[in-house]
Amino acid sequence: MSVAAPPQLGTGPGASPAASDRAPTSWKGPLTYGLLGTLALVVFAVLGRPGTSTFSVATPGDLFHISPVGVPSRLTALVLSLLCLGLAALAAVRTRQGRPTPGWVPGTFAAAFVLAFLSWAVAGESIPFTGLLQGTLFLAVPLVFGAISGLMCERTGVINIAIEGQLLAGAFLAAVAATLSGNVYVGLVAAPVAGLAVGLLLAIFTITYGVNQIIVGVVLNVLVIGLTGFLYSTVLATDAANWNQPPGLRRIAIPLLSDIPVIGPVVFNQNLIVYLMYATVVAANVALFRSRWGLRVRAVGEHPRAADTVGIKVNLTRYKNVLLGGAIAGLGGAFFTIGAGLAFGREMTAGKGYIALAAMIFGRWSPKGALAAALLFGFAEQLRISLGIVGTGIPSQFMLMTPYLVTIFAVAGLVGRVRPPAANGTHYSKA
Template sequence: MSEQPTQEPGAVAVKAEPRQEVDTRLQPIKWKFPITYVLLGLLSLGVFALLSPTGSVTQFRLATASDIVTLPAVNVPSFATALVLSVLQLGLAALAIFAAARRIRLGIWHPMLFGLLFVLAFLVYAGAGRGAFIPVVTLLAGALMLSVPLIFGAMCGLVGERSGIINIAIEGQLLAGAFLAAVAASFFTSAYVGLLAAPFAGAAVGGLLVWFAVKYHVNQIIVGVVLNVLVIGLTSFLYSTVLTQNAEMWNARQQLPRLPIPGLSQIPILGPVLFNQTILVYLMYVIVFALHILVFKSRWGLRMRAVGEHPKAADTVGINVPRTRVFNTVLAGGIAGLGGAYFTVGQGLAFGQEMSAGQGFIALAAMILGRWNPKGALLAALLFGFSTSVGQVLSTIGTPVPSEMLLMLPYVITIFAVAGFVGRVRPPAAEGVPYIK
């Protein structure tokens, strides 16, 4: 009979906890991005470099007449420049392979630098021997202006979906904002009045979306699609029956004036692009900066994210889930309405049928590509705007690349983004799920 271990008087018995096994298995190596870098680098080398005419020159114009310091035009040898840029891309691709094999995570600088080199190589190839300057300032300014409605729409979708409401109606909110901005600006002969009216149109569409979603628990995707069709039909009807019959009163052109910031607007290259804009663009800067702080570092942002991730837990700590979703979705609609104002008073155009032209869906893709983060959505929207601007600018100087292929780039990028090619993205857990107590 074995002896039992004795316990000394006064000793406290301690129960041994089971040992926790640590999972030491390595994560699988992800080769998707390294292979993509290699393919793009080879494309740059085989097309942009080797097909550039030997002895040709690509010309870049870097300045405008209003710059404090006028930068001279830059002329670069097309073949040699494209070759060097392609070799640098392949070097970055090799670095990506090395990092992936050793499971080292590279920073955001790597894809941004690779993308910059790829775009420069493409521009060198596109302008080789054309005898025309590639206007860098015009290219960048066009990219920013084309991104304005996308950025507003992406911020709208971010606020709504972070609160748990899927917003497919961004397209309708942009179109409604453009319509009311044009009508109000024309009637009061003031573009600023149109700018003030636009958010109310977007907020109204957002209110309808959240009303059906929260009160009646209707499928949010279906409601969003129906609202898009409703806004398109309603604005088209009013356009054909009211606006065209008395265009001087209801659909006259009114444009927001540019407000250049003294000193900053005269900085070479970036000054005319960033600091010689209308108040609508400056509002966009403020909204993106404010959301980047508020979403992650404020009480309002914490409650919004809690409602979008786990509404039951948010309710148990006293957060009114329906009220939070209603308020945020209406607020998001107002942001999209501002983006719609760009189509009319922002560009000095009269309202036209379906003039939003699918920009709401591109904004939705930018939000997904940006992983429901204001900074990421901003960069994604700028990428879409830049690709469109490149197509427009290069089509005017004549390039070996068909302009139709350049103009379809934003939509190709959208397909890849939504398909998850850019990486696995996780939406808010309670997105699209009705909350029932």
């Protein structure tokens, strides 16, 4: 006769899970909040310069005028840094209790830290806050397109390191096509074609032949950089009038909405590429999470073998998404030339494709999250430009590092625990 083993402590029906069954607690977020909050308190408040920080928020076309807002620099920085430390304490308490930090905490912390920094940096000066937000949205455009391209690919299990090359190819072909035709919209149509061509090479080597996806992506980036650099030196630079003087997209102000103070000039007075970015984010979010197609795509990225057994063609789905992602990134590349009204320059994307990958990870493979992360990185870049114009005492070398430092801190310290699609980076074959 066998004797049943006595029940172990904590394994009864109403008992709490064993310690070994609980998800590991990550203190990365609270520690990062605490360090940044302490930095804000010491540098921005205690060691800050006395004076008044002035923020102008009005533009000439607003429905009604808002006077510039002036705040005491050190006092404002002190209050905001204490708020940052309070949020760090809240995150630490929640982490100690094994509970997730509320989603509003990172956003509130980031806003308070940035405002404390601005109060310190603009002490005794004035900065156009609406212009800062306009530049933020404008600079975030290629990052959003690049991040959406990356998540379209990775949701099916294909890592797209080639975003940098797709952006650069789109910028190149948009400039050439717009110049040759004399029509900016021809360039706007040509840009996705260039990105799609790079995406096709990525799909052939990774999906059909099973070559390592990261290696292929890096090689494609080098290929596009070399090819566009060669054509720039031999064709565009020698005959710029016929090959590299593209017209720029004009701003389109939406009636009434563009006259709303602060929000109107920022959101509703942009060029066509920005409006296409809005549509892309909305369409991607609805398609991925509110449609049958999106369910199939996510199934391929999570468990391709199970998706295959229910009749989903895994590799065909991956091909379609990689090509779609390439076209989206190519459209984002048009921002650098016809979107910004600039001629094509050698390596003009300057690593934005890699920052777009960071935005995708920071946004947790979600279109809405990617948009928020891209806006954060765009704000860091525009802040560098705006503070350089104002003429603060911050060393220019440090300001040049700002966008990349923000990228590192965001991904390494604030993103928390994230899980990419389970089949990400794996080759699938029925055999």
